[in-house]
Amino acid sequence: MRGNYIKAPTVYTRPNSTIPDRKFNRNNVFRCPEGIDEDSGQGGGTTPSCPTDSMNNMFNIGNDTPTADAAIDGFAIPSWYQLNSRTQQTTNLWPNTGKVSPFVWFDGVNVTTVVGDALNHPGLTRTLSMIRKPSEVVMVVEAANGNWVDQKPSSNPRYAAYIFLARLGARHGKVTADGANAFTNMAFFDGHVALYPSEPFTRKSGTDNALIDFYRDTIFYINKQKGK
Numbered sequence: 001m002r003g004n005y006i007k008a009p010t011v012y013t014r015p016n017s018t019i020p021d022r023k024f025n026r027n028n029v030f031r032c033p034e035g036i037d038e039d040s041g042q043g044g045g046t047t048p049s050c051p052t053d054s055m056n057n058m059f060n061i062g063n064d065t066p067t068a069d070a071a072i073d074g075f076a077i078p079s080w081y082q083l084n085s086r087t088q089q090t091t092n093l094w095p096n097t098g099k100v101s102p103f104v105w106f107d108g109v110n111v112t113t114v115v116g117d118a119l120n121h122p123g124l125t126r127t128l129s130m131i132r133k134p135s136e137v138v139m140v141v142e143a144a145n146g147n148w149v150d151q152k153p154s155s156n157p158r159y160a161a162y163i164f165l166a167r168l169g170a171r172h173g174k175v176t177a178d179g180a181n182a183f184t185n186m187a188f189f190d191g192h193v194a195l196y197p198s199e200p201f202t203r204k205s206g207t208d209n210a211l212i213d214f215y216r217d218t219i220f221y222i223n224k225q226k227g228k
Contacts, residue, residue, distance in 0.1 A: 001077050008077050011061070015074035019064070024078065032080035032142060034171040035059065042078075043144020049156035050163050050180035051170035051198040058144045080169075081187075082143040084220060088114050093123030094130065099212060100223040102126060102137060102189075105146045130222050134189035137219045142169035142184050149220070151208045154180075163202045164209035170198035186218065 001008060009025035024038040036057040043058030059078040083103040091098030093115065104124050115121050131137050141148060148167035153160045159180050172195060173183035181199040188194075196218065203210040211220040219225055 002075070010074070011076050011078060012074040016072060017074050022076075028078065030077060030079035030081055031059070032057070032171060035080040038078065047152075047155050048144075048166050049154050050159050050166055051168045051184065051202060052175055052180060052182050053166070056142070056144050056167060056169035057171055060144045060146070062146060080142065080144065081140050082146055082148050083140060084138045084149075085146055086149055087147055088118040088121070088124055090115055093121070094125070095223060096123070097223060099149070099208075099221045101149065101220070102131065102139065102222050107147070131189045132225050133219060135192065136217055137189050137222060137225065138186050139189045140187040142171055142186075143167055144169065149209075149211060153204075162204055164204045165198075165202040165211065168198055168201060173197075 001010075006029060008028050008030055011022040011024055013021070013023065034057065036054060038059060041058050043055055043060045048055035057080070059080050060082070061076045061078050064076050083105075084101055085103035085105040086092045086099065086101040087105050087107045089098075092100055092104060094100050103126060106118055115124065118124055145167045149165070150167055151164050152166070154163040154166045159166075159178070163180055168184060170182035170184045172185065175182045176199060181197065181202060183195050184198045185193055185195050201210050201218075205213050212224075214220055215224050215226050
């Protein structure tokens with residue numbers, strides 16, 4: 001947005017704004033037609049219990065607290081979509097064999113406590129050349145939390161044994177019999193978007209979720225790309 005690659009309205013009209021100064025414009029390419037309206041709450045703060053949870057249908061604005069960058073700069077874009085990102089964990093260091101996401105979310109509070117100077121750490125640097133399979137590597141998902149890949153079990157005891165990806169938004173189509181999953185859109189690095197059932201991604205895989213098991217078609221970690 002700052003580089004004028006995509007146009008979308010900011011919710012603030014001047015620097016040093018406050019949360020009550022927000023003015024939403026529905027003419028926003030980052031607004032999901034199936035998402036919850038702006039006046040119904042912002043996502044990212046509370047842990048949802050499953051992909052169909054209404055908390056996953058909300059918008060999110062990064063660094064938007066009364067003293068944070070968004071309000072101070074007067075530049076904040078609400079989005080119902082999130083990048084395929086993880087925080088600055090040691091398992092997110094390129095080119096190790098952990099879970100190396102295409103984007104890194106530097107979450108402010110912990111930016112220097114996990115891997116030292118995270119902003120200048122070579123293992124947390126990303127370049128487009130790392131994407132060898134642009135039609136298969138996921139770039140953007142439907143979610144309301146920048147760390148949507150979190151592998152904690154569901155907060156709902158009903159789902160805790162088998163849902164380990166509760167922050168992925170499933171906003172479309174027929175809901176599963178247990179009410180936890182439906183369908184979700186994903187955008188890829190080659191520009192195409194496709195609709196998928198959320199259930200295969202939310203399953204438990206060891207102590208993690210099933211994202212670690214995908215090596216083709218929908219690849220979530222750039223160290224999982226196989227071949228050319």
